[in-house]
Amino acid sequence: MATAKLKRWAVRRLRFYKDKYIFKLKRYTIAILTSDKSDVSIALSYAFGTLIALLPTPGFSTAIGIGFITVFKQLNKMAVLLSMMVWNAITIIPIFWLSYKIGSRISNSLPDVEVQNETMRQILLFFKQFALGNLTLTIPISIGSYFLAILLLQLARKMRLRQTQRRGGITA
Template identity: 45%
Template sequence: MKNYKNKFVFKLKRHFLEVLRTKTSDHSVAMGFAVGSFVAILPTPGISFLIGIGIVAIFKTINKYALFLAMVVWNIWTLAPIYWASYEIGEAIFGDVEKVIFDIKEWDQVFDYSLRFLIGNLFLSTPIAVLSYFLVRAGVRKYKRSRQ
């Protein structure tokens, strides 16, 4: 298990250095990481990489390495507390709002929990993506200045 962890950390550091060494602008790297963070945090299990490929294909100026690095950073262990917080935020927003009534009782619960979770996730993923933009941009600038 320890050997696997060391390999993972080594590969993560190597990919992070690849991102820092690219010839693109600080803005491009930071935007790629921010967009990748946003997509990774959204509850789209299994298709987030396809969404990332679509974004890279459409927006040529976004740094693709940073985008996919963000998706690797936001894995199941980091997303579990974020998903919990997403539901709690949605619960705080909706509180005791009247529930939609379906013919099937289970659908009532699924709709209610999903709505609260998705709205809470949107309220949480947006500031995280914006914050990651500024942190990564500052980190890239600092790295580039130290290399000169």
């Protein structure tokens, strides 16, 4: 009986957080689409947020993003926050795994760091592999997110324009 209550409670909590997450995604998306900033500015902000979110700073990427938002006023705040929400802990785990795999293939051709301590050598090797792979993945994904954001923004603005034209044609 206690396990059934616990399961119901867990399902309710998961549904609550899922609804909260979807609500924030919709709110940020609507704020971006109704923004008076240019598509290029919004797409650059989204790509910059993607770059920050994909860098290996787990737990600190949001704080770093907010810090950059406060320093660079021309960044679109909602676009940076939306990219932080898209690249969350669930979506970033496969990226980090792939970063290590790619980095281990790239670093085979590079010389190892000479260190007396074997544990330190293994840590440096892992870091080198992960950092190389992360940079190899992060830069193209950020550039691709820029072009994807431009495409989606133009598509969404055309759809909104069509909707307003249809509404205007019906009421007129």
